[in-house]
Amino acid sequence: MFPRAENYSEVFDYILKEGKSSTSFLTLYDGFEYFRKEYQGKTAVLSFMNTPSAWIGASDPICDPENILDFIQSFFEEAKKHKKAAAILPVSKWVEEELREKFYSLQIGDEPWFDLNVPVKMPPATKQLKSKGAKVEVFKPASISIEGRVELEGITQRWLNDRKVEPLSFLNRLRPWVHQQHKCYFRVLLHGHSVGYLAAVPIRGRKAWYLVDIIRSPDSPLGTTELLVIEAMNHLKKQGAEFVTLGMSPFAPVSEKERAHRPNLYRVLSYLFNRFNFIYGFKSLYLYKEKYKPTHWEPQFMITSGKSVSVRVYRGLFDVVYPKGLFQVIFSSLVRTLRRLSTAKFYRIFLNDEIVPRSPPMGFSSLLLNIKASATIGLMNILFFFTAVDDSSKLRDKMVERYGYSWISFTEDGFFSEQLRVVIASFLHWNKIHLVTNLITLFTAVAFLECVAGSTFMVICYGAGVLLSNPLTSLLIYPVVKFIFPNAYNSFAHEFDVGASLGIFACIGALALFSRYRKSMLISLAAGTVFVSIYTSSLLGLDHLVALAIGYSVGKVYVKFK
């Protein structure tokens, strides 16, 4: 092995000069070690990463075909001596063909190559972007202004933040400014500002370039990366390059012949390719590269030392791709997912075009801040519940009699009773299911109303629903049961009501005002309320209908006259 510190420049020059694989240059980044063997004056080199369980070789070994079997065998034996499993990826077809008899191989992706003598068709979006004034500029990072550099760094950071999961390591590390003297840079300028850039690394052994870092700002216009790629190809061709590659598409579909080799494993990879795009955009990446109509695709393989991919190799692969560990990956992905929760998208689907809502919260912290009133009400409901229930988590009878709302209590105490029945009843719940159901609705519908219309509006609607629904319902029902259905009077008069549902229904009524499904929302909720009321023989249950109407009316008045 090369002693890293002393011979790095020698390795650097050798790989830079002899590397024929698209990823050869990337193995010159920090973190790689180099395995070397001499064959009659000729040097064979393989870059690899050393993990606790395995040596993971990266890119094609730089070696003559006649020595490659021996060279790889030596690498695997050396790894074994260090009590490590070993694997190499991605390797080209010729390497795989030389080694397949002896070692285990698996196609892990496809790499698109472009012969620069064959013209590449310009996608329509790039033409539109050009007509808007966008232009691609070739630049040297050292010679651009500080503002320009800051702008590019900003794009990189925003791009990284926009990833669904923790950015990958190994050959996928984003290091656009490392070894910049050997790279070629392009950026798209629109209205005087950069909206995206591209860094290309040389593949001198093939007179080719790998367009490795194609970075765009998340709010860049359509066609930014396409314009970068096309213009970069044109420029590199003028500079004498013959080929360009966009890099490997992992788990891309394999040929029937290859599939026949290991049908089950390829089925798993195909499943990952088609269904796991929420983790990594396997399919979209492949389709993106296919869009440019590459001259040809070159399959890429993984070679392992054993007869199959061992657990240690899997672990080694995970370690090189995610060096920060499993916990960090899960945590980071969770944070990213929460950050990506886009209420803006939901706004467009749900809200009508008659009222301009408040701005959707940008990110999780902003969301929490926007629903502070809903969260407080929810918390109070939970606190009241645990102080008012007995050992079997049911509301104590004494609490019902003292704080629950009923027609009798209303006529005896009046609206502003000593116990503040209408208010306190709204924080009490019959049992756990009652509480949980109300909390779910509170943290969805009511919280959404708070986001859309603000805490003040939400509290007004909620308060109006809680304070007015029961007394109004009672006053409406009383004459009916007193004079038309006198038999029902007794049960109506002693029927108790508790729970946050009235406030919640009032908020839903107000939310309907903002919704493009206003009619269907109101009709379905009203019908549901009537059905439940009949099913449970509860006349007071119609208070939800009144709450709905109160919320809708309060909302209308507020929006019109505020």
Added chain:
Amino acid sequence: MLLENDQHSKDVIKKMLNDLGYSSIITASNVEKAEYHFKQKLNQIRLIVASDKFGGSIDFSVSRLIHQKGLELVPLILLTDEFRSQYASYRTSASRVDSVISRPFAINQLKEGLSYAHRRRAEYRNSLLIVGKEKAEIITEEIYSRERDYHWKKASMADSFAKIKLKKEELGSYLGAILVQPEYSTPELIEWLTQFKRTYQGAGTPIVFLGHDSYQMGAFRSLAECFWDKTDDLDELLNALSRRVRFGWEISEKISVIRGLIREDKIKEAGREIESGLKLDPTRWELLELGTALACKMKDIEAARKYFLSAHRTQPCSPFSYLVFTSFLADLNATEERQKWVDCALRYCPHHPQIRALSPRSESHVSSG
């Protein structure tokens, strides 16, 4: 120009602004794009609606741009999530923000905000340019004798074409109205005023012809918004002009609403709108003209006569009033009164084909209803 980050809000506001008569709306979601549009379409920008979520501090970013680009006449409306009490800082006279609208809001609040913003912008247009000498001296004296809170603060006098151009440049965006004394009307002045009326500033700057003599009017028939010959009542003229400038946007908005209501035969609603418009500006002849048409439709001769006479006082050259009113008089067989107004119409609108058809020689062409 709409400066907003959220796509949904952007779509809804665009629709509302379209409904309020803004047909072309440029949108930008960050300061860089806004700067680009400011550069490209500077002369087309009539209104700026900006979200407080847009590019940090509005007073810093957008106001800076507005100031740099010299868009002093363009109202700036701020959309905020904050409650009313929290945006008091924008209500200071120093702030470039003309009006603040708190989300959530519907089209009515946007309309109110627009009215307020236009009114506030109009307050800066407090200078008069008077073409002439004799009447100019009286008007200037009148203005400077007023209290500080009076709308008109300055009057500039110009008695030659070269001076007019110079004074106009001096006043810049503070120019509120141009008053022309009949004796100083020249072909090159008319040509210059015609060009000026085609600009954004010109479209909102009323031209007043200080006379009612139909022979002197000439090209001012189509150029001037107002004709005034009662020089002894300057107070009324200056107040009328002030109202025209301050409530210009609101009244124009009302006029288009009223026209729609009349088309839909919603007479009562149209009547209410006319009355509310006249409360803001009782001398606005466009409203009075619509009032005449409405009263004629309702067969109310007294109301029609009242509206027609009021409109005629400030605008004797509008053919529509004559056509509507004389047609109504013909229906009522009020031949004598009709003839009087036909003669007047022929005097003030001699080239209008329908007015010419009203003359006795063309009597047979006059419609009976």
